[in-house]
Amino acid sequence: MTGTVENFSAIYQRACERKGGEAALQALISKPLVPATLAQLPDSVLLAELTKKVFQSGFVWRVVRQKWPGFCELFFDFDIEKVLLLSDEMLEQKAADPRIIRNLNKVFTIRDNALMIFDVQQEQQSFARFVADWPTDNIIGLWAYLKKHGARLGGNTGPYALRAIGKDTFLLTQDIEGYLRAYGVFDGGLSSQRSLKQIQQQFNQWQQQSGLSLQEISQIVALSCGENQVGMQR
Numbered sequence: 001m002t003g004t005v006e007n008f009s010a011i012y013q014r015a016c017e018r019k020g021g022e023a024a025l026q027a028l029i030s031k032p033l034v035p036a037t038l039a040q041l042p043d044s045v046l047l048a049e050l051t052k053k054v055f056q057s058g059f060v061w062r063v064v065r066q067k068w069p070g071f072c073e074l075f076f077d078f079d080i081e082k083v084l085l086l087s088d089e090m091l092e093q094k095a096a097d098p099r100i101i102r103n104l105n106k107v108f109t110i111r112d113n114a115l116m117i118f119d120v121q122q123e124q125q126s127f128a129r130f131v132a133d134w135p136t137d138n139i140i141g142l143w144a145y146l147k148k149h150g151a152r153l154g155g156n157t158g159p160y161a162l163r164a165i166g167k168d169t170f171l172l173t174q175d176i177e178g179y180l181r182a183y184g185v186f187d188g189g190l191s192s193q194r195s196l197k198q199i200q201q202q203f204n205q206w207q208q209q210s211g212l213s214l215q216e217i218s219q220i221v222a223l224s225c226g227e228n229q230v231g232m233q234r
Contacts, residue, residue, distance in 0.1 A: 005183045005202060008046040008209040008217065028223060032215045033166030038133035039125075041126070043117050046065035046127055046165055047078040050113050053161040054106055055153045063101065070099030080121070112151035136168045136214055137204050140196045143169075143228055155191070163215065168217035170203050175226030 012025075032038075049072065056064045074094050076082040086094075088108075094100070095107040117127040121230045124130045134142045135172045139162075146158035153161065170176070177190060184196040185202045205215050 005205075008206040008212075010166070011081065011206075011221055011224045012210070015220045018224040019223055025220070025223065029216050030220050032163075032168035032213050035132040036207045038166050039129045041165070042126040043080055043121065043127045044078040046131065047070070047080060047083070047110070047114055047117055049164045050146075050161045051075075051097055051110050051151065053157050053164060054109050054113075055101055055103070055159075057152065057155075057157045059101070067100055070097070078110075078114075080114050080117055080216050084118060086111055103211060109151035116149045116151075118148075123224065125176065127174075131162070131165065131167050134167075137207075138200065139167075139214060142167075143196075156187060168213045168215050170199075170214045171222075172199070173218075173222055176218060179221055179225045 012038065016022045016025045019028060048071075052064060052068065053070075072078070074097060089105055091111060095102055095104040120127045120130045121180075122164065129200065131142070143158050143161065146161070147154040149160070159169050159171050163171060172190060180186060180199060180202065186198040188195045203214055203217060206212075208220075210217060212220075
């Protein structure tokens with residue numbers, strides 16, 4: 001089914017039909033934080049969300065949620081300065097604590113990503129402000145920044161972390177990838193810069209057509225296709 005990509009209004013209408021009407025569809029859609037609200041978040045909150053997504057990657061999310069109070073206790077509620085004071089030996093001790101998921105390599109990313117945040121703080125008002133101000137018409141650029149300067153934030157981990165933080169971003173879920181490939185938006189590897197730029201351009205076009213956030217567009221496209229079982233099926 002390669003051809004001209006649908007106007008977003010057609011995608012929206014199909015999503016409504018699949019989910020039982022417009023009201024039912026809207027009940028499934030969430031919105032990102034407005035930039036002004038995102039910019040006011042403590043950077044500890046951002047480090048916590050980055051950490052949560054790193055540990056959830058390739059693991060059972062439910063277990064991460066169950067053990068999350070232990071993470072908050074052991075890592076000072078993700079206070080940036082306190083985390084940066086942890087030595088390798090201290091991190092090794094914490095990685096052996098049964099209150100958290102005992103994965104030494106992932107535990108080390110907590111300090112690594114705290115350092116990324118600290119480095120941005122030296123140039124910006126805060127990491128939260130840095131993320132909030134990043135233009136969404138080049139959200140893939142922020143993905144690339146997290147991958148380059150952070151630890152274990154490549155692939156889907158960075159985008160999922162941004163979504164959890166409240167930053168407006170689309171996600172490349174299986175349903176969305178299937179739709180984009182079917183319409184020939186890209187034909188290379190999903191993670192190649194060429195493919196990502198083509199995908200970004202398509203989302204920018206849909207945003208111009210709809211006036212919606214990338215997050216809303218992403219969710220609606222996913223709900224308009226594939227075999228997702230969210231909400232009412234028709």
